[in-house]
Amino acid sequence: MLTISILVIMNSYLFYGELSLSIEKMSIIAAILVVFFMLFFISKQYLFFLEEKHKIEIQNKTYEATLLYTQAIEERYKELRRAQHDYKNLLLSLESYILERDYDGLTDYFTRLKSNEVSSALNIGSQLPQLQNIVNLDIKGILMMKLLALPKDNFDVNIEIKESINFMNRDTVLLVRAIGIILDNAIEELMVLGSGRLDVAFMNFEEDIVIVISNTCKEIAFPLSKLKKEGVSTKGDDRGFGLTILSEIVDQLNDVYLETTYKNDQFTQVLTISKEG
Structure with a gap:
């Protein structure tokens, strides 16, 4: 709005002659206009910087969360692989008791297994x-x-x-x-x-x-x-x-x-x- 107002005033001065301004006053108005545009540009750049910074922070947070979750998944996978390997061995042990018909030994082994x-x-x-x-x-x-x-x-x-x-x-x-x-x-x-x-x-x-x-x-x-x-x-x-x-x-x-x-x-x-x- 400030820019539009300044332009309207300058237009009136230059083309309609409704007011007479000295070169010094015109220079002041031009300087104000330049400062305004500079402030507008700096503010826009600053807002852009804050927005980009926020995006980077979100990306970093998401990356850290994903990394943490991936590590947890890997730990769980290793845990279940170990359990799977152990259970295969345990089933082989149970099979040997059954083949030998050693039911007392099987009962004792199962109790310890629990x-x-x-x-x-x-x-x-x-x-x-x-x-x-x-x-x-x-x-x-x-x-x-x-x-x-x-x-x-x-x-x-x-x-x-x-x-x-x-x-x-x-x-x-x-x-x-x-x-x-x-x-x-x-x-x-x-x-x-x-x-x-x-x-x-x-x-x-x-x-x-x-x-x-x-x-x-x-x-x-x-x-x-x-x-x-x-x-x-x-x-x-x-x-x-x-x-x-x-x-x-x-x-x-x-x-x-x-x-x-x-x-x-x-x-x-x-x-x-x-x-x-």
């Missing part, structure tokens, strides 16, 4: 396809990496993701950090105990997505509110930094709520995330 690492590995692997219901690659990747990192002995892992989960209106970087901290704490506690159960559930409601992560935990002898204080932990003094950071991350997220409960040796973290963001 608690074997291989069956546990296949149990986890059979549940991992549920992660396909999560649309966001970075969320999917962090879950797969953490769950596959859990040792197979003496641990029962249950995954429940029945519906499509999509954090479309969310910056998932902070969510990945929050989920990672919760899983790290859960797995570390199970490792200390040497056995236990880990439950991971994603539930899709009309207005919210609810994430529930629960793990076996030793008795907590102090109020749960203290866990959010720096240095307080169920694992001992000066180790309670994870939940402190988790609380800080949740505080940065709009319409995200964290609920922590402990009941019957089960420590549960519930993240309620509004779809509107």
Whole structure:
């Protein structure tokens, strides 16, 4: 609008003689016009730069998420290949018992097999396809990496993701950090105990997505509110930094709520995330 106004005024001065301007005033108007065009050009270039920068950031984020997910897929593939190889050997062993009609030996072997690492590995692997219901690659990747990192002995892992989960209106970087901290704490506690159960559930409601992560935990002898204080932990003094950071991350997220409960040796973290963001 400023450019049009200046051009109209100059046109009136030059062609209609309605106003008389000195060369000095005309030079000032021309200078203003030049400055305006320069500012317009610089602003346009700056906006273009910001747009390109944003595109690059999105591309980098997508690449990192894809890389993380690819690594997780590769780990799962290796895990299942190992399980497949072991099961072939186990079937050959079972066949030898059957051919020899050594049913007592077969019963004993089968009993020992039930608690074997291989069956546990296949149990986890059979549940991992549920992660396909999560649309966001970075969320999917962090879950797969953490769950596959859990040792197979003496641990029962249950995954429940029945519906499509999509954090479309969310910056998932902070969510990945929050989920990672919760899983790290859960797995570390199970490792200390040497056995236990880990439950991971994603539930899709009309207005919210609810994430529930629960793990076996030793008795907590102090109020749960203290866990959010720096240095307080169920694992001992000066180790309670994870939940402190988790609380800080949740505080940065709009319409995200964290609920922590402990009941019957089960420590549960519930993240309620509004779809509107």
